[in-house]
Amino acid sequence: MVRLITHNLLACHAKGCTSNNFPLRFSNVKLALREADFNPDFIRGFLPRIEWDALVQASREIGDTSLPPERPEMLDDDFLKQLHHVLLEIHVDEGSMTCPNCEHVYPISSGIPNMLLAEHEIR
């Protein structure tokens, strides 16, 4: 399933595309909200590894404007819950992701992103 936690780890891997190759830009998305168990320890531990700018940009592309532009230093429960929601509860069921560098398009279908490349595109 494409949630923003997955999206934050993805990068374009087409042949020769090695810089400015994330975050992939969402377009034509169909979203669904599905509740997930909140584990504050996980969110707290994962926070320093997040590419924050990429997460903020991606969440705005799919219509969620709740995250602050800077990674906050004070982590209260409300913020951790909001971050949990953005990372794990918004599902992109259909749509596509486009590389900001080479414009390769990765489709999302039935919630599964397809990162396979055609043979001539593989590095």
Place this chain on the structure above:
Amino acid sequence: MATLGHAKVITTVVDDDPAAYEQRYVHEVYDRIAYHFSSTRYKPWPLVSKFLFNIPTGWVGLDSGTGNGKYLPLPTDNPGRIWTVGLDRSPNLLSLARTAGVVRGDVLEGGWRRGAFDYAISIATLHHLATVDRRVTVVKRLFESVSPRHGRILIYVWASTDGQDVFVPWVLQVSTATDGVRHEASRTNEDRDVRTDARTCQIGTEAAQQMGLKVSPRLAEAEGVEEAEGKEGIEIIASGWERSNYYIELWRWQK
């Protein structure tokens, strides 16, 4: 026959085109038997569970060749404490794993930010690749996917000859049959112990060397990374057999 370092490696190329071979004998088969496969493969291997149990809270990982995604919900004692994303080529297997995070892709390719993960596992996947070079590539992708400072990796190689599954042989000698496709020949326990062990380590070593990573066996605890040769490398933490599977656990270090 290919040579990796000093170890002789018998490859199992059965076709001029290894990708076509894998497509025919691995991907298509798995996609066809996805439901049956899933119903017979629900039990996690204990060593894999233990590896995931020991991962620190808040870490994210990659299961490269996840199949039906049975490792993605672990550890069961505290679900959601870590988060594993699964990668596989088979859409039918992935559809069984949809409640977790899964991505359709190839274990030979990529699709991740470099070093995005804190850990990566490759369970019973490597032996599906038809040549040594392709197995080395898969291991390189694992090395690239994890943090160069602390990334942990578990590689688990299925050496079973379980008749009903269709696998590209991993440690087996091959012989050419009349149809031009090579089939696995007989194998002894001795073959298993010597060959899988040596080859898995050789493949890991080759992958590391191609990336300019130093390979060290267990670093002495008192000395640690600072005393190790080179600027970055891998350390093999453990290796051995669990039933008919061979495993290697290692981590990436950087000064």
